[in-house]
Amino acid sequence: MTKLSSVAVLAASLALPPALLAQGVPAKAVFTPAADLKWIGAGVPGVETAAVKGDMAKGASHFYLKYPAGFAAPVHHHSQDHYVTTVAGNLVLIVDGKEQRLPPGSYFAFTGKARHAARCEGAQDCVMFIDARGRWDVVVAKPTSGK
Numbered sequence: 336m337t338k339l340s341s342v343a344v345l346a347a348s349l350a351l352p353p354a355l356l357a358q359g360v361p362a363k364a365v366f367t368p369a370a371d372l373k374w375i376g377a378g379v380p381g382v383e384t385a386a387v388k389g390d391m392a393k394g395a396s397h398f399y400l401k402y403p404a405g406f407a408a409p410v411h412h413h414s415q416d417h418y419v420t421t422v423a424g425n426l427v428l429i430v431d432g433k434e435q436r437l438p439p440g441s442y443f444a445f446t447g448k449a450r451h452a453a454r455c456e457g458a459q460d461c462v463m464f465i466d467a468r469g470r471w472d473v474v475v476a477k478p479t480s481g482k
Contacts, residue, residue: 372399381406391471398471402426402461407454410476415469416446424461427454450476 365388372385381403389396395415399422402408410429421441428435428443429452437443445451455461465471 374399374401379408389467391467394470396465396467396471398465398467400463400465402453402455404455404458404460406461408452408473410450410452412448412450412474412476413445413467414448414472414474415467416444417468417471418442418444418466420464422462422464424459425456426461426463427456429453448474 367387372387374383374385376382377384377400383401384391385399385401387397387399389398391398402424404424419442421437421439421443423439426437426441428437430449435443
């Protein structure tokens, strides 16, 4: 295919009506108002989750994670990659000994079992929205001995 014909094919495909491009893909909208979130304990005092898609215990999911104000998580990792947006509070992540302050609207991702610690600074709870690409877990780092 020549360069000119490649450009013509691309231009023609961009000119197709969106409805024609979406044929066979059913339209769907999902809404979860904040008042409808069902917060449940996450096994750590004060930490809660609210699932919006999928089952965190079984596979990929989207959910909110809430740390109470003043909460600190020790160094840990998650087996699956995940992508996160801070929704509320002053979240601080510690990676490789460096602190990253992530106020609401901030984004971060941990892939490849990246080790990190976290804390929620200030008087407001920290809330994050998480896109987890597999079953959610928390693997706490084993303490190193001083010997």
